[in-house]
Amino acid sequence: MKEVAALAGVSLSTVSRVVNNDPAVRSDLASRVRDAVAALGYRHNATASALRRADGLSESIGVIVEDIANPFFSALHRGIEDVARERGVLTFAGSSDERPERERQLAEAFGARGVDGLILAPAATDHSFLLRDRAAGVAIVFVDRPGRFIDADAVLTDNAGGAATAVAHLVAAGHSRIGFLGDRPDLYTAAERLRGFKDELARRGLGVDSSLVRHTLTRAADAYETTSEMLLGSEPPSALFTSQNLITIDAVRAIHDLGLQHSVAVVGFDDIALADVVAPGLSVIAQDPAGLGRAAAQLLFARLDGFDGPSREVVLAPRLLARGSGELPPPVPRP
Amino acid sequence: MKEVAALAGVSLSTVSRVVNNDPAVRSDLASRVRDAVAALGYRHNATASALRRADGLSESIGVIVEDIANPFFSALHRGIEDVARERGVLTFAGSSDERPERERQLAEAFGARGVDGLILAPAATDHSFLLRDRAAGVAIVFVDRPGRFIDADAVLTDNAGGAATAVAHLVAAGHSRIGFLGDRPDLYTAAERLRGFKDELARRGLGVDSSLVRHTLTRAADAYETTSEMLLGSEPPSALFTSQNLITIDAVRAIHDLGLQHSVAVVGFDDIALADVVAPGLSVIAQDPAGLGRAAAQLLFARLDGFDGPSREVVLAPRLLARGSGELPPPVPRP
DNA sequence: AAGCGACGAGAAAACGTTTTCAGGAGTGCG
DNA sequence: CGCACTCCTGAAAACGTTTTCTCGTCGCTT
Numbered sequence: 001m002k003e004v005a006a007l008a009g010v011s012l013s014t015v016s017r018v019v020n021n022d023p024a025v026r027s028d029l030a031s032r033v034r035d036a037v038a039a040l041g042y043r044h045n046a047t048a049s050a051l052r053r054a055d056g057l058s059e060s061i062g063v064i065v066e067d068i069a070n071p072f073f074s075a076l077h078r079g080i081e082d083v084a085r086e087r088g089v090l091t092f093a094g095s096s097d098e099r100p101e102r103e104r105q106l107a108e109a110f111g112a113r114g115v116d117g118l119i120l121a122p123a124a125t126d127h128s129f130l131l132r133d134r135a136a137g138v139a140i141v142f143v144d145r146p147g148r149f150i151d152a153d154a155v156l157t158d159n160a161g162g163a164a165t166a167v168a169h170l171v172a173a174g175h176s177r178i179g180f181l182g183d184r185p186d187l188y189t190a191a192e193r194l195r196g197f198k199d200e201l202a203r204r205g206l207g208v209d210s211s212l213v214r215h216t217l218t219r220a221a222d223a224y225e226t227t228s229e230m231l232l233g234s235e236p237p238s239a240l241f242t243s244q245n246l247i248t249i250d251a252v253r254a255i256h257d258l259g260l261q262h263s264v265a266v267v268g269f270d271d272i273a274l275a276d277v278v279a280p281g282l283s284v285i286a287q288d289p290a291g292l293g294r295a296a297a298q299l300l301f302a303r304l305d306g307f308d309g310p311s312r313e314v315v316l317a318p319r320l321l322a323r324g325s326g327e328l329p330p331p332v333p334r335p
Numbered sequence: 336m337k338e339v340a341a342l343a344g345v346s347l348s349t350v351s352r353v354v355n356n357d358p359a360v361r362s363d364l365a366s367r368v369r370d371a372v373a374a375l376g377y378r379h380n381a382t383a384s385a386l387r388r389a390d391g392l393s394e395s396i397g398v399i400v401e402d403i404a405n406p407f408f409s410a411l412h413r414g415i416e417d418v419a420r421e422r423g424v425l426t427f428a429g430s431s432d433e434r435p436e437r438e439r440q441l442a443e444a445f446g447a448r449g450v451d452g453l454i455l456a457p458a459a460t461d462h463s464f465l466l467r468d469r470a471a472g473v474a475i476v477f478v479d480r481p482g483r484f485i486d487a488d489a490v491l492t493d494n495a496g497g498a499a500t501a502v503a504h505l506v507a508a509g510h511s512r513i514g515f516l517g518d519r520p521d522l523y524t525a526a527e528r529l530r531g532f533k534d535e536l537a538r539r540g541l542g543v544d545s546s547l548v549r550h551t552l553t554r555a556a557d558a559y560e561t562t563s564e565m566l567l568g569s570e571p572p573s574a575l576f577t578s579q580n581l582i583t584i585d586a587v588r589a590i591h592d593l594g595l596q597h598s599v600a601v602v603g604f605d606d607i608a609l610a611d612v613v614a615p616g617l618s619v620i621a622q623d624p625a626g627l628g629r630a631a632a633q634l635l636f637a638r639l640d641g642f643d644g645p646s647r648e649v650v651l652a653p654r655l656l657a658r659g660s661g662e663l664p665p666p667v668p669r670p
Numbered sequence: 671a672a673g674c675g676a677c678g679a680g681a682a683a684a685c686g687t688t689t690t691c692a693g694g695a696g697t698g699c700g
Numbered sequence: 701c702g703c704a705c706t707c708c709t710g711a712a713a714a715c716g717t718t719t720t721c722t723c724g725t726c727g728c729t730t
Contacts (some may be wrong), residue, residue: 001686011710016688026708041467046447047382047393048686052715058382060427060448068416069625071608074409081403081430090444092395093428095416109425112381113395132376249608256612273406273584274609277591290404336716346680351718359678383716387685674729683720690713697706 001042008036019044050114056137061300062092062110064103064120065144069095072245072270072289073121076143079293080119087301089116098187100124111138117300119293122147125186139303143296145188146313153299155292155314159189159269162285162318163196163241164203166267169283169320170239171204174330175265179212179230179237181223181251183244190215193243193269212237216247223250231258238265238330245270252282265328269318276323283326285318292316336377343371354379385449391472396635397427397445399438399455400479404430407580407605407624408456411478414628415454422636424451433522435459446473452635454628457482460521474638478631480523481648488634490627490649494524494604497620497653498531498576499538501602504618504655505574506539509665510600514547514565514572516558516586518579525550528578528604547572551582558585566593573600573665580605587617600663604653611658618661620653627651 005015010029017025018033036042050058063080065073081091092110096103103123107130110118117139118130127147134140140147142154170178180197183190198208214230216223223242227250230236240255242248248268255261262280271286295314320326340350345364352360353368360368371377385393398415400408416426427445431438438458442465445453452474453465462482469475475482477489505513515532518525533543549565551558558577562585565571575590577583583603590596597615606621630649655661 012687013689013710013712014708017709020688024708029709041470043443043467043471044447045449045686046444047449048386048715049688050715051383051386051686051717052688054689056715058448067413069406069410069413071404071406071409074406074412075404077409077428078402078404078430081428085429088444090427090429090448092425093412093416094420094425095413108378109381109423112379113393113425114380114382132378135376136378249612252609253612256614272609273607274587274613277584277588278609278612279591279614347717348680348682348719349678352679355718361678364679380716383685384718385685386687387716387718389719391685672730675727677724677726679722679724681720681722684718686715688714690711692709692711694709695707698704700701700703 003040004033004036004042007040008033047114056114057116057304058114059088060090060092060113060115061117061119061297062094062106062113062115064094064096064106064110064118066098066121066123067095068093070246071273072287075289076121076293076296079290079295080297081293082290083294083297083301096121096123098123098184104129107133111136116304117141119143119296119300120147121145122188124148127152139300141296141300141303143292151311153296153303153311153313155295155299155316157189157287157292158315158317159192160196160199162269162287163193163243164200165318165320166241166269166285166326167197167200168204169322169326170241170265170267171200171206173239173265173327175237175239176206176330177209177212177235177237177239179240180214181227181230181240181242181247182213182215183247184217185215190243197241197243209235211235223247224254227251227254228258231255231260231264236264239326239328240264240266242266242268245272248272248282248284252278261325262328263331265326265330267320267326271321275321278325280325280328281323283323284321286321287318288316338375339368339371339377342375343367382449391449392451392639393449394423395425395427395448395450396452396454396632397429397441397448397450399429399431399441399445399453401433401456401458402430403428405581406608407622410624411456411628411631414625414630415632416628417625418629418632418636431456431458433458433519439464442468446471451639452476454478454631454635455482456480457523459483462487474635476631476635476638478627486646488631488638488646488648490631490634490651492524492622492627493650493652494527495531495534497604497622498528498578499535500653500655501576501604501620501661502532502535502539504657504661505576505600505602506535506541508574508600508662510572510574511541511665512544512547512570512572512574514575515549516562516565516575516577516582517548517550518582519552520550525578532576532578544570546570558582559589562586562589563593566590566595566599571599574661574663575599575601577601577603580607583607583617583619587613596660597663598666600661600665602655602661606656610656613660615660615663616658618658619656621656622653623651
């Protein structure tokens, strides 16, 4: 910048003004500066700028999700990126792998880089450590799951409602023995979906057979086996509710390998590529991950724009996509 | 930091030394400083640090891909993140949507944020604009496709080889009329795959029927229709090579909707979730997107670590996964 | 006992910007 | 013709760090 000033024969202040499109600079000087910028290939240093600037904004935000490679989260990430882009805000992203300490490290690292905001799909059970960042002016929004021990904006899917819809749908098809294949039960979304599952069964006057409620230990890795085991048991369910995308994939794989795809009804949570191509088509409760991301980003920027009201919660309703697997009837009882 | 210094009764220099784990500070002072840090909730400002620091490294890199939500790129992104994480380096990510000016804006924005390196799956046809960044010390690595008009490290899949493998596989199953469903032909990967396709046909003594070579205009949006059209034509192919993940998904959908899934053989490029569950299982030429990402990050960090040799190119071989659809025989000719 | 080296700590400059403040040149008015 | 404005511009301080340089203290050697 010094060189630019020298070449254009003006002061640093003037160069700064031109770079920031301050209209109060004479046009001939401005164009001289612009020429110098072009001639020297000068590039503005955004971090130094943020350091001094009054608002101190870095025009960047951080995104922490479980796994950036999971299609659900990458679509969410894209939703965030789209609204951030409109404002010229860049996006850091990191995967917590569902490990609280990793999540915390990421938040710390993002904070040290001076992000203006943080959007996180939380893994930890205590997010009070974020209070410090918030005090420093960092806007905080939770997505997919609410934060705990901190009052902050959040964007959620109606998990319990979606699960209830799935159950209602299966019951309507005639099922009464419905299996639940869930994620680690300490996860908010998993717990909510289980709650919706149980509540709806109760509402229908059906009991919950605890042998039909299973949780995977390590997410998906053992969903295949758990499914096989349940279906090969002595009193197998006639229908299955698989409560997360990766779990659904492995469960469906297991069902197909057992050749039961036309006799066991399935409704999964989260939509999946090729779900409409498998036979029968896979019925799902579809979330709108990009919509979750966009909504979260909007809440975030509202805060950065000065909104200072009480924290807000946006809940998006998932949609049932009936494609065949969820409409299979139960086997006719032996006479 | 000033407050910390005041509370601990030491100078700024000492606080800085403690924060950076300089062993040359007396342990009693060090712990006094650490106490003060904890008491005040002090957080290190990484950007100010980078500004002054000798090496000027921001410990962050930028990733530019076509679409961060495409499972292929999000897996690639994750591969990058994994090796960056080991070094405490954070990752910016952005989607170019295959638009050169958008790619350039992102590169500019990352550069202004002072990234240490840039990994890009290029969209533009001229990347000489990156020379300026490189001159400023930014390491540059291309992934999935090479850059043009700039000599830089690159990590690629053997696209032509993979396509040739697909063709060879279909020919081995007895096919001689093989359709090609490709991406926008100006894309490097699309062109390479088409080249491999044609070369292998030629090698087998089979001609290329140009009516069987189609390109989608807008990626996937019209793959469904293009597929239907080709298969319903007067002289349809008996096998199809679909040359990209999103195209494969739509093509398979079209084939299933036409009820031809057991009569038209298919090999796709890129693996897909549920590919082994559809009937017949979808045979693919699988890339290793996470591996591409890891390799790219390794090349990048090698540069940052001072490697100054000529630019390197890493080529990963894709793997054929035979699952059924690629092994279907051609229809028996009418007697 | 003087001198020397090693060690550790502080003062101050520097990184690349923005912003406040003051002042100079022009303009319009009394 | 002088005064009060308005406009622009430049000098310098500031942002939160790191780093160089200097200096004091201590322990050891001669």
